[in-house]
Amino acid sequence: MANKQIFVNLPVKNLDKTKAFFAALGYTFNAQFTDANAACMVIQEGSIHAMLLVEDFFKTFTSKSIADTSKSTEVLLCLSCESRAEVDELVAKAKAAGGTIPGEPKDYGFMYGHGFQDIDGHLWELMYMDPNAVVTHQNQ
Numbered sequence: 208m209a210n211k212q213i214f215v216n217l218p219v220k221n222l223d224k225t226k227a228f229f230a231a232l233g234y235t236f237n238a239q240f241t242d243a244n245a246a247c248m249v250i251q252e253g254s255i256h257a258m259l260l261v262e263d264f265f266k267t268f269t270s271k272s273i274a275d276t277s278k279s280t281e282v283l284l285c286l287s288c289e290s291r292a293e294v295d296e297l298v299a300k301a302k303a304a305g306g307t308i309p310g311e312p313k314d315y316g317f318m319y320g321h322g323f324q325d326i327d328g329h330l331w332e333l334m335y336m337d338p339n340a341v342v343t344h345q346n347q
């Protein structure tokens with residue numbers, strides 16, 4: 208069985224500005240799936256991607272209206288990080304690149320999280336979990 212991949216599709220107002228925002232956070236783009244209408248942001252090579260689609264192009268994939276992210280939340284995206292420091296570093300980079308910080312960090316001892324809102328209003332949660340606190344579940 209092939210490895211599963213995820214491509215999260217997000218509408219954006221200005222593709223160039225959105226690409227610059229995420230590049231400032233250290234993300235890269237797959238040129239094969241990037242053009243004037245869309246950019247394939249690589250979150251984890253080979254498995255996790257965000258397709259950043261200009262709003263008019265995004266509308267060709269759905270008959271529903273696009274959520275107004277200043278008034279509602281269409282999705283909470285959560286990415287794991289390798290350390291608390293990485294969580295804080297990404298939040299700081301997002302703020303420096305023009306994103307907003309909607310809340311304070313949350314420290315649960317075994318788990319630490321914080322997040323940011325990108326320039327298109329999408330909410331990104333970042334989380335670090337102590338690997339010693341993670342219980343592995345296996346199929347029986």
